[in-house]
Amino acid sequence: MCPICKIRNNVVKRGFYRRPSDQKKVQRYRCKICKISFSEQTYAIDYRQQKRGFNQSCFLTLCSGVSQRRAAYIFQVVPRTIARRVKKFGEICEKNLKNYRENRAKVNEVEFDELESFIHTKLKPVTVPIAVEKKTRKVLALNIGNIGAKGHLKKISIQKYGRRPSGRLSALKSMAKDLQTCVAPKVRVGSDKCPLYPKLVRDHFPEASHHTCKGSRGAVVGLGELKKIVFDPIFTLNHTYAMFRDNLKTLSRRTWATAKRKDRLLLLLNIYAWFHNLWLDRKRAKPRLEVFDG
Ligand SMILES: [Zn+2]
Known part of the structure; x- marks a missing residue:
């Protein structure tokens, strides 16, 4: 072409x-x-790159709970090289996810919820809405938005960084919009009982049936999504969240490697989401980063 x-x-x-x-x-x-x-x-994914030999192993490493600095150490390159790969890979994976949504068979059952993390400090939390297909656990859409700090951190956060406008609703809306391209009209949507969700589902999927269940709010640290609950109606989703937390260093609990920029965190999330989908197909082929166009 x-x-x-x-x-x-x-x-x-x-x-x-x-x-x-x-x-x-x-x-x-x-x-x-x-x-x-x-x-x-x-x-090609290595267009105009000097060090191209480690691209595939770098992709697997970044999706296996290794920090960017440690990845640079493993591959004997400067951290800047890894940062550039994150940008490149993230852009490719975002496009791949988009093409995947547009070219796959329509989904009949989805679950969505929000994962919480933060940029730089817990005083600047972000929300990460993610939607997965219930049957296959594949990630269909995700986004990121700023939210205000909660509890005793709220006052300190406002003092230090001022009021941060909430990007929660717009992040949820754009995730729902992406999701529209890949779901059947009469889709069954599962989520927890957050008061924002019924309107969101009605607006974006008018014919859908929305099923809510009591969700336990995931903590910002600890494998919160998977503990405490005996029977979990949105298990698919929480399992996927636990995998995001375990395999993306910046999302893992009590980590030193905090994300410094929201856009970069979104790139990493896209990289992991694409890896996750390839990983679920690993019996067919080993996860390999390639341009996917349907
Ligand atoms: Zn031409």
């Missing part, structure tokens, strides 16, 4: 070049319409 005019099947092969970093032969192409040339690398 031509990167300029975006038309498929209008390109011809135009020789090779040998890539200096690993001596690989790369096929070049030329577009018959706009006459520009490009190569098979143009769409």
